Amino acid sequence: MTVNVGIIGVGMIGQDHARRLAGGLSGTRVTAIADSDAARAREVVQSLPGASVHSSGLDLIAASGVDAVVVTSGGPTHEEFVLAAIRAGKPVFCEKPLAPTPEACLRIIEAEAASGRRLVQVGFMRRYDRGYQALKQALDEGSIGAPLLVHCTHRNPAVPPTFTRDMSITDVAVHEIDIIRWLLAEEVKAVSVMLPPRSCNAAAHLHDPQLLLLETTAGVPIDVEVFVNCRYGYDIRCEVVGETGTVSLANPAAVSFRSGGTVTDRLPADWRERFAPAYDTELQEWVNSVRVGEASGPSSWDGYAAAAIGEAALTALESGERTEVVMKERPFFSG
């Protein structure tokens, strides 16, 4: 069985996913796209032989030639499309955020529960990165004993002028928020934010860098440096400290240079280079899960948790105070 996928929103990430689904991945093809920018949709469809353009996301979801839906439109539109896909009984892969507010995420969880089966996967691609997977495996095998602390850095060379103050948390730290929950298999219960001096390279409306301090229900502290104007490269690091050792992400350079007085390993230029294989694996596994009819991967609950923790982090940033995360009890049905 080949999975016929419809994609709603064909901006940068949507085009990336279209290319993957139409080209490199197995057992799938792109049959439909939709975009609020009709001209863009008509252009993108040129490189997708056999795909049609739909006038709206809802139309695409309803189309008979669409078995499963990828939502890569703007964040505020996610809820509508995901709910529609659930109503149509079609599996849906939604880029993060699942929805902009915890409340919206809860509505999705409820609709999915009412539908009787898991249909939603959220695009937290780091869970498919071989580095994080090796961290997870090391933890699960007990290679370092019980985890006690985690140190993270998330550095981007630069951000565009459209980048808002909150995005350091909602678009950037959200990846650490999800991966920590996954690595430790625990919820985050509180967040504090420390504000270093602003980098001279950061726009005046940003707090950049910042230091988030998360605490899990078991009391594990996680420090997350978020620095989106670090200039020097895209640098994602994570060290989990356990009772008998630590395990850290390695720099994924394929080669090492000796030149100009130094031994040099290149860093990835950006997240697309750094996580390209993770995106491949993520979508392939989603396609596979659609084929076997059994959702796996980050669930709507994970989308909700990230939104709730992000909300607490924004409050902490605003207030300067340690802020407790407000979350519902996890329902029995939540993937």
Added chain:
Amino acid sequence: MTVNVGIIGVGMIGQDHARRLAGGLSGTRVTAIADSDAARAREVVQSLPGASVHSSGLDLIAASGVDAVVVTSGGPTHEEFVLAAIRAGKPVFCEKPLAPTPEACLRIIEAEAASGRRLVQVGFMRRYDRGYQALKQALDEGSIGAPLLVHCTHRNPAVPPTFTRDMSITDVAVHEIDIIRWLLAEEVKAVSVMLPPRSCNAAAHLHDPQLLLLETTAGVPIDVEVFVNCRYGYDIRCEVVGETGTVSLANPAAVSFRSGGTVTDRLPADWRERFAPAYDTELQEWVNSVRVGEASGPSSWDGYAAAAIGEAALTALESGERTEVVMKERPFFSG
């Protein structure tokens, strides 16, 4: 168009390729297999829905449901199957060695030339490894200036009792022989072999480790340490030294440990772990080349060159003397 592949020989590597072609790769499926061990063929076919078992490789090549052929049978049988595929006008992917002797390889080159188009790709998968590709890119971009020397190590933890003396060259160093030709875009003109003391962990009939010294037509020396009983891990290294710097393969560990008094990066256990992504890319690119009807990748000429250099290396090993490689002029038609 989906490429229907038939696989001749479903031992370990054949099964690996079958799994890739049937599962992870895009635009292809396995429709036929054959194996001299009929029972094994019947067992392997269980996990290949839609594939049939053929009574012989030649039969498989002739089958109408087979668009392209993978030859993963024993080395001595390669020539027969590759020639048959050429005669049938079907693209053929042949695991190394293309054939056991330079003469046999030449017969294949001639048949292919007579057919009027490139049909053969040889399974030198390292060319698809991201490490070697980054080396190649660095060389091509002039990052280190003109290459002057190359240092290689090829270490395996252990080999089975069936491993013969010559295999250190024909099955092991052959990978360096090919990759050096590809990296430097030059032929190898001479080979010497130095014999260190035999490791206490090596069987008495082996020369292990050994140090091969290759020279290219431009005079670049390449030292290749081959050590197939190094015990500690699978360790492939390559440093190209240029006029202004050097570039080396990095150890591909995804994470780094701190434990037991050390900072530790794990090495791959074996070639399957180390080169799994390269095999994926290699076969996907072969499938893609079949779809567009234009062969790429290592050619029958590359198979011949590896055989000729390997032959010189065996003579050098035997005689203790520097041995010149005997090679035909490269024909105009040779990929």
Added chain:
Amino acid sequence: MTVNVGIIGVGMIGQDHARRLAGGLSGTRVTAIADSDAARAREVVQSLPGASVHSSGLDLIAASGVDAVVVTSGGPTHEEFVLAAIRAGKPVFCEKPLAPTPEACLRIIEAEAASGRRLVQVGFMRRYDRGYQALKQALDEGSIGAPLLVHCTHRNPAVPPTFTRDMSITDVAVHEIDIIRWLLAEEVKAVSVMLPPRSCNAAAHLHDPQLLLLETTAGVPIDVEVFVNCRYGYDIRCEVVGETGTVSLANPAAVSFRSGGTVTDRLPADWRERFAPAYDTELQEWVNSVRVGEASGPSSWDGYAAAAIGEAALTALESGERTEVVMKERPFFSG
């Protein structure tokens, strides 16, 4: 001129310093020792030809054959001996802590100021480590732009049963407290402490590990992981994050192993191995400063600042609250 040194307290660190001053260093010798344990003093003096044993520290300080004094006795005795050395007009090298309380440190600062010249050096040896010196140089040269955050870890494999709860701060984190002040040339203004789950390898009366969060007057946050039962090795790390890059201590392994499936760099076993060259340099520079009659190195003010910050950290540990550091204005005369 040879500097005749008297050493008060010849426990482990005192014997280390005696060995250095009597043996490896230039321009100095040990002429006198004293210890509250007279038997130990008599034993240690055997390996110090030409040195005499004094019945008390005060006696030693007064002796005519003593040009300068090293105080390596127990912390609570430091104040008395340092004050006596100041009164005698003799340069004094005092191991950290200068004195157990900020008030006692202030009394020393006042006595030294009244004497009209700097006589006191405190034993913060990390300032003489080539790693920290390279960090300092990189900062001073502007290699990474203005510093914005610092990440530190201080891990010991284990501590003896006599190790008390407060020592994680007063004996361990005190090194980071001093080095941060020195690297950034700023005071620390506040401290918070986060308490992870206690390691199963830590005694029940300890908070181990713990995460200290310092803030400098310019607002630079410094996270310091203190983990004195980490089991795996002695691991000191420090990364300073600046506006255009970061600089970190490298692991000081002299060689790298490939064995047992891994690439392995050994970590130092303990602080003596890790900082032996720093201790050598520290004491040699102290001797040199005595010879030229001009104190350099960590001053009594640095000893006071460390005590004041340590006091705030202990309050923060106790209360769970962010605690401001209470410090006097720095007097004009303070090294």
Added chain:
Amino acid sequence: MTVNVGIIGVGMIGQDHARRLAGGLSGTRVTAIADSDAARAREVVQSLPGASVHSSGLDLIAASGVDAVVVTSGGPTHEEFVLAAIRAGKPVFCEKPLAPTPEACLRIIEAEAASGRRLVQVGFMRRYDRGYQALKQALDEGSIGAPLLVHCTHRNPAVPPTFTRDMSITDVAVHEIDIIRWLLAEEVKAVSVMLPPRSCNAAAHLHDPQLLLLETTAGVPIDVEVFVNCRYGYDIRCEVVGETGTVSLANPAAVSFRSGGTVTDRLPADWRERFAPAYDTELQEWVNSVRVGEASGPSSWDGYAAAAIGEAALTALESGERTEVVMKERPFFSG
């Protein structure tokens, strides 16, 4: 006892040693210098309080205020001064080469033997480097099993116009020649040289880079890349391959940078930076050995062996042939 040292030859390395002996080292002082350039001697002596200038090296050796002699004059003068020191019964530290020819070295060995005790130490400082010492320790402890091969590189960024063709061997590879003998505790029995294309950055009269291939009496092959115009930095590497693992020199960077798209470790600028601590240790141990009256360190036999192997290497370079090393039997008396 303080060792009064006289230094013959106060060019760059002689001044370095003078500074060490007069300043940083323990138990010694410089009391006399001599140089064929009298003006230079008068200038250098300014910074050596208490030292006198002698009109000749022989005069200095004879002086009553000189207990031991350092020979850092030009290579061709070494034999005369070393022999004179032996005749005077004074310990002598001679920079490499001990003498330019094996024959001259043998005359020194004979004179020393006739004197009845070891008086000569040759300046092979690498034996005092903590990296090579850790290699040696690993070998002696059996950490990697019996050694089977060694890979070395010796790269300099550039050489002055006065650098001659032979110096790649006599002044550069000589360090690897000595250290290999020391690490493996074996003699070198044969040498071959492979000549890569000449770097465009090397003067036309040089063979640069070159690849030396040494063989020990036990048959261990050692490849030594010598590249004195590598441009990018001073890069000394050594990997010993044993039956169960390997051990390599680590890059001795104290810190690591992240900047400009890379993770970067600085390489030493030159041999003075790389081996400064080794020179310190070497001379301190020599001073200590003089104080106890018992020579240690590289002996005149080591100087002879290096000269004999170097001679074979020059022949191999000239002839293009594998060349056997011609060496006397090691006399019973040879340190």
